[in-house]
Amino acid sequence: EKLTKQNKRTSQPLTVEEQPPxxxxxxMETNIEENxxxxxKASSHLPPSNLPHEVPVFxxxxxxxxxxxxxxxxxxIADWALEHQTFGGPAWKPSRMTWIKPSFAWMxxxxxxxxxxxxxxxxxxxxxxxxxxxxxSHCKLVNTNKDLKQTIxxxxxxxxxxxxxxxxxxxxxxxxxxxxxxxxxxxIQIGLSGTLSEWYVGHIGSIEEVTDLAHTVRAAHALKKAxxxxxVMESIRSDLPNERPYLPLLSHEQLQxxxxxxxxxxxxxxxxxxxxxxxx
Numbered sequence: 001e002k003l004t005k006q007n008k009r010t011s012q013p014l015t016v017e018e019q020p021p022x023x024x025x026x027x028m029e030t031n032i033e034e035n036x037x038x039x040x041k042a043s044s045h046l047p048p049s050n051l052p053h054e055v056p057v058f059x060x061x062x063x064x065x066x067x068x069x070x071x072x073x074x075x076x077i078a079d080w081a082l083e084h085q086t087f088g089g090p091a092w093k094p095s096r097m098t099w100i101k102p103s104f105a106w107m108x109x110x111x112x113x114x115x116x117x118x119x120x121x122x123x124x125x126x127x128x129x130x131x132x133x134x135x136x137s138h139c140k141l142v143n144t145n146k147d148l149k150q151t152i153x154x155x156x157x158x159x160x161x162x163x164x165x166x167x168x169x170x171x172x173x174x175x176x177x178x179x180x181x182x183x184x185x186x187x188i189q190i191g192l193s194g195t196l197s198e199w200y201v202g203h204i205g206s207i208e209e210v211t212d213l214a215h216t217v218r219a220a221h222a223l224k225k226a227x228x229x230x231x232v233m234e235s236i237r238s239d240l241p242n243e244r245p246y247l248p249l250l251s252h253e254q255l256q257x258x259x260x261x262x263x264x265x266x267x268x269x270x271x272x273x274x275x276x277x278x279x280x
Contacts (some may be wrong), residue, residue: 045129047247047260054270056165056186056259058248060102061241066128066205068241069100069190072111078121078209086204094201097162097193100125104210104241105171105179106187112178113218114211122214124241126205133249134203138196139163141258141265160196163258164189165269171240172233174221186269213239 047057061068073081080089087098101107111119127135139161165186169179192200216239220232233240247260256263 044249045246047245052262055262055266056188056269058102058188058246058260059168059243060246061104061243062129062246066126067102067132067246069102069125069127069132070104070107070122070210071098071100071125072107072114072116072119072122074118074120078123081123081207082209085207087201094198095193097191098197098200100190100192100200101187102190102246103168103187103243105169106166106189108171108214108217109169109179111214113221114214115218120211121209122211124208124210126207127200127203128205129249131200131203131205135161135190135192135196135200136163136248136258137250137254139190139258141269160192160194162191164191165259165272171217172230173226174229177222179221186272 045062051057074091076091077087077089080092081087101110107122108114111122114120114122141163166189168182168185168187170182171179173180175181213236216236217233220229220236223229223232248255250258250260252261255261257265259265259269
């Protein structure tokens with residue numbers, strides 16, 4: 001999975017088609033709305049092998065059918081979701097922005113391993129490749145630099161979807177009883193609101209609960225000695241998600257705008273750690 005630097009800042013194009021593939025959201029929007037998307041080949045979802053190392057990578061668990069993301073909710077929302085295999089019910093608030101996270105470790109960090117109030121139930125949601133691409137095609141990249149949050153708000157960003165890149169969390173190692181922060185790797189977060197959130201709810205493939213697994217990881221991360229944590233985590237490796245690099249079915253321009261290919265957006269994300277990033 002090591003990425004090379006050989007094409008960094010050169011004029012040589014990366015091995016990604018300039019035009020959307022036949023089964024991308026741009027060409028298959030009608031099929032998506034009809035819930036009849038064509039199957040996608042797994043090989044088409046691997047990032048270019050010559051991608052410069054500084055480009056953020058979408059990592060998640062995926063197969064030929066789709067991609068898994070995570071969310072955490074209270075008992076009322078989780079029970080309804082598991083029964084109906086989508087979100088809704090009296091406790092659901094469709095007007096609120098909802099964030100989906102392909103990184104299980106980041107979900108554990110955000111929810112306190114399923115122990116934070118209102119996030120006691122950790123859910124694993126499956127989306128088709130076409131669905132995740134459709135959602136991302138309606139997202140705008142924002143940065144997570146604390147100094148620039150007011151700048152983001154002042155610009156009145158009214159898009160229904162947002163993408164931000166936060167420091168990844170290590171599923172196998174803990175630090176201060178939480179997943180260790182990985183300063184050189186970033187994880188994608190996808191925020192959905194308004195009509196895009198409604199579209200997401202209507203295109204969920206399946207929902208399952210992984211709260212028990214979250215608690216098991218929490219117990220391992222709480223051990224005082226790192227070697228004991230490593231032993232326990234290794235013993236449950238087969239139960240953990242196999243997250244690997246993933247390339248959504250988007251156009252070359254869309255991938256660049258979300259920092260998934262080299263360009264101005266990618267440069268902005270790279271500079272986040274130095275406190276110099278600007279809003280894209």
